[in-house]
Amino acid sequence: MRTLARQLTVSVITTRRAYDELEKSGLIFTRAGVGSFVAEADCGQMDTVRREHVRTLLGEAISAGRQMGLTDDQLRALVEEELARP
Numbered sequence: 001m002r003t004l005a006r007q008l009t010v011s012v013i014t015t016r017r018a019y020d021e022l023e024k025s026g027l028i029f030t031r032a033g034v035g036s037f038v039a040e041a042d043c044g045q046m047d048t049v050r051r052e053h054v055r056t057l058l059g060e061a062i063s064a065g066r067q068m069g070l071t072d073d074q075l076r077a078l079v080e081e082e083l084a085r086p
Helices: 002-008 012-024 043-067 072-084
Strands: 028-031 035-038
Touching: 002 012, 012 028, 012 035, 043 072
Parallel strands: none
Antiparallel strands: 028 035
16 A cells, blocks of 8 residues: 555555545455455446446536536526536
8 A cells, every 4th residue: 555655646545545545435345354356246236336426526527617606507508508518
């Protein structure tokens, strides 16, 4: 974990939190003294993780747009424009 933190130029605490989140999501499992490994996940579980990640990103974008004074209708229009892009 220390090596990864150094490579990413982030703190070990940040790296530990990322590992904890991945484990909580069921994407990895950790064996004490051995390491962390990618867990086998079913398609439904992966779909849930992806949807929640996108939901978080959309929530952040909506909050930023509102802070900048955009209305909900303007935000919807922007989302529709982005969805229409190839």
